[in-house]
Amino acid sequence: MSKSAAKKIQAIRGMNDLLPSESPRWQFFEAKVRQLMQRYGFDEIRTPIVEQTALFARSIGEVTDIVEKEMYTFDDRNGDSLTLRPEGTASCVRAAMEHGLLHNQTQRLWYQGPMFRHERPQKGRYRQFHQVGVETFGFEGPDIDAEVILLSARLWQELGLSAHVTLEINSLGSAEARAAYRDKLVAYFEQHQDVLDEDSKRRLISNPLRILDSKNPAMADMLNNAPQLMDHLDEESRTHFEQLKAMLDASGIGYVINPRLVRGLDYYCRTVFEWTTTALGSQGTVCAGGRYDGLVEQLGGKTTPAVGFAMGIERLVLLLETLDLVPDEALGGCDVYLLPMDESVTVTALTLAETLRSELPTLRLQLHCGGGSFKSRMKKADKSAASVAILLGEDEIAEQTVTLKFLRDEREQQRVPQAELANQLKDLVSH
């Protein structure tokens, strides 16, 4: 074999393996999400990770960072241009339209899965990342905006994150109001050309609202004095926003109005919001979304009001880890380690393990496999997360007992009749 052929192949930059030591935190998070979605009456939808490129270009917007610079786009063998989905909203709308889910009915959908963006990888920013998202269709009023925000707030509460995240909200108004505002903003920026950085000069033509999002300190003063969209809202959008704020107030949800929050995707109108944290460094947005009443029509459907959000699972799991918020019992491992003391009892151990698993369906039992000396078997038991080892030798079999050895405390080991074993182990499976 040539040297180059023997070179080890590595994962693609920015695309991570989820290792066994990390997966319990993901499972903990995912289980909370799944439960919550059921409690709020949301139904799951799963769509393919590849779509026609035009779907994203037409929905996210031709002149957004995502579509201009970040999509994984390729021609398939038929010459069709396909793209690995950079987000879930467009796919959700496409699927809902295609299957008639928007026909004279409302929908509350949720999804979870990998998304792909060719961004510069850093902590909290990856090229394959995972989102949980919700999308609702057919609700015009601000009650659903409040409902999806409340859903996210409850998730933070259940995860112990409430004190670590801040809600920012803004209204982008109607498409018409935004177009009028855009003209005012461009005129203002043109008066301040000398302060604009290169990126902003480029955006002045393509997407001037995004300049408001700039973190460049040299532009901060100029941006603070820029005309604000909030002062140019159409009447209906203003009422919608006022009502949403009243609903959040009544629900005890704190928020900051950020008039410069404009979001990086083109489909939004009216409400936009982000949940941010300062505990993760620069990639601090853990959840973001808003209203997109025009998107269904833009993709060829009937006008349908819609609102949703997506959260970044990597960022949230990182936050849970940083703040040590995942309880020990959720961190995986097993409760008991069943240890046949030598080869002669392997078969009995195997059947005993199965009996226990039938009797105690939530027991996490690891059966020793692979032989070895008694000493090496005990080492494996110690290394497992189990608090108890069940030892099974020829003496125990003759007596129809097992020996319980407590691995994490000083308690004396104990002989227990096999018939009483399940009862004794019950305490270990209170989870």
Ligand code: HAM
């Ligand atoms: P987005 O702001 O592009 O919105 O992404 C939502 C969230 O996904 C971000 O706040 C962040 O937590 C996570 N995220 C985005 N890019 C990355 C990345 N490269 N690495 C790790 N995490 C990332 C959307 O995607 C919209 N579809 C949200 C939405 C749904 N709006 C209405 N419905």
